[in-house]
Amino acid sequence: QSALTQPASVSGSPGQSITISCTGTSSDVGGYNYVSWYQQHPGKAPKLIIYDVSDRPSGLSNRFSGSKSGNTASLTISGLQAEDEADYYCSSYTSSSTVVFGGGTKLTVL
Amino acid sequence: EVQVLESGGGLVQPGGSLRLSCAVSGFSFSSHAMGWVRQAPGKGLEWVSAISGSGSSTYHADSVKGRFTISRDNSKNTLYLQMNSLRAEDTAVYYCAKGIGGGWSKHDYWGQGTLVTVSS
Numbered sequence: 176q177s178a179l180t181q182p183a184s185v186s187g188s189p190g191q192s193i194t195i196s197c198t199g200t201s202s203d204v205g206g207y208n209y210v211s212w213y214q215q216h217p218g219k220a221p222k223l224i225i226y227d228v229s230d231r232p233s234g235l236s237n238r239f240s241g242s243k244s245g246n247t248a249s250l251t252i253s254g255l256q257a258e259d260e261a262d263y264y265c266s267s268y269t270s271s272s273t274v275v276f277g278g279g280t281k282l283t284v285l
Numbered sequence: 286e287v288q289v290l291e292s293g294g295g296l297v298q299p300g301g302s303l304r305l306s307c308a309v310s311g312f313s314f315s316s317h318a319m320g321w322v323r324q325a326p327g328k329g330l331e332w333v334s335a336i337s338g339s340g341s342s343t344y345h346a347d348s349v350k351g352r353f354t355i356s357r358d359n360s361k362n363t364l365y366l367q368m369n370s371l372r373a374e375d376t377a378v379y380y381c382a383k384g385i386g387g388g389w390s391k392h393d394y395w396g397q398g399t400l401v402t403v404s405s
Contacts, residue, residue: 211391220395268390274332
């Protein structure tokens, strides 16, 4: 199972919006609504920010939103803040009854 | 408050074995699937294994199939990962993570991880 494809890096200024893409195949992202997104700060454990394509865990800021079109899922962060600077990973359930992660995207807040 | 605490990591020689444990509290353990995800130094996340709430169903990545076994003891609120025939490429921080409801492919609470180093 090949890793999902994410851009290596994205950047934005405070207050702006950015979108991170996550491209897979019809056997994972495109075939199921089981895409999740995680935020990871250096030296810390991952934190769930989106699951089932667009659902947010209770208490999480609505600045984070998720969507999917075909084999590509997307994470949008609006109103960028300095604390959003982190690595972001997408993951998806697969037709082989496994989970595949994306390679990760480093978000820099300028 | 949900707590997830891994233990059992350390230095092991290639070909050796290690068993990781994950003690949890703050939720109904047997009602939730659990999983292991690893991260090699400086690399991205890699899914390893998952197990249903009852323990009757298990899932493993191809990279560890036949070498790693996930299990759980619901009476002890503890998850395990038995790792055999370890290779250098298994060196990573291993995270234990709680599944959301009955789902095992998404995780809402993670431990801080335990480092496994495979080296001679």
